[in-house]
Amino acid sequence: MTRWPLPAYMQLALAQAREAADCGEVPIGAVVVKDGAVIAAARNGPRERHDPTSHAEIEAIRAAAAILGNERLEGCELWVTLEPCAMCAGAISHARIARLYYGASDPKGGAVEHGARVFEHDQCLHRPEVYAGIGETEAAEMLRSFFRARR
Amino acid sequence: MTRWPLPAYMQLALAQAREAADCGEVPIGAVVVKDGAVIAAARNGPRERHDPTSHAEIEAIRAAAAILGNERLEGCELWVTLEPCAMCAGAISHARIARLYYGASDPKGGAVEHGARVFEHDQCLHRPEVYAGIGETEAAEMLRSFFRARR
DSSP, rough: OOOOOOOOHHHHHHHHHHHHHHHSSSEEEEEEEEEEEEEEEEEOOOHHHHOOOOHHHHHHHHHHHHHHOOSTTTEEEEEEOOOOOHHHHHHHHHHHHEEEEEEOTTTTTTTSTTTGGGSSTOOOOOOEEEEETHHHHHHHHHHHHHHHOOO | OOOOOOOOHHHHHHHHHHHHHEEEEEEEEEEEEEEEEEEEEOOOOOOTTTTTTTHHHHHHHHHHHHHOOOOOOTEEEEEEEEEEHHHHHHHHHHTTTTTTEEOOTTTOSSSSSTOOOOGGTOOOOOOEEEEOTTTTTHHHHHHHHHHHHHH
């Protein structure tokens, strides 16, 4: 049997998540891609950075916007290992991310297909296309083993 | 007639909003307060800073967390001139803000009493106490005149 390979961008996001775990942060990683080129890759780091907004998506979006010199990431994709929370879904909308690809869904904290469902309200002025479940096994297993080790 | 004076923290948030307008940014300001002391004051600035996450609340929370050396702003208050959006409501929750005071409500982009209603879902792990309508006339008039001038 040949397992279908993960897209390279999700592999990169997973590598960022692994780096977060190595630093004692919840393993979540994100990558911003434009026209096939990786603009920014980032990981979760709120504890170490003393910044409650330091989720992988926020870090990747801020880095990409700084690099592109534009608060709007038109035509960009965001690849992230976990379903975004309300804060990150809001940031994805403000940044005008065109396509969102995520790995594991997050019933406990997600706000795309759970809870606040940020993209589904009239107050959301920009909705990305959303593709879920890419690398979910790898992303979820990384989170499970991180929390298992900390119990 | 004596008009009831605005709390000093909301006056400070409004002054930050005014500064944003002077810089061509949508006039929204925010202040983080702990035990009666102002920890951080900030304004909206996504265009100038090339950062879609640069809302007043996010800037104030990030600054306060950096100053206090802690990602959790336990016991802190956030004063902001406009009802927070989904991104900012999420950040307020992650930061463990104890009390949220805001001025004008925002039917078009708010996510506290409108749309995503971020604090009302099980996925929201921390809910602040919420006080609305403090300085709403001043905050709303500043926004109206900003957009009127740009039409």
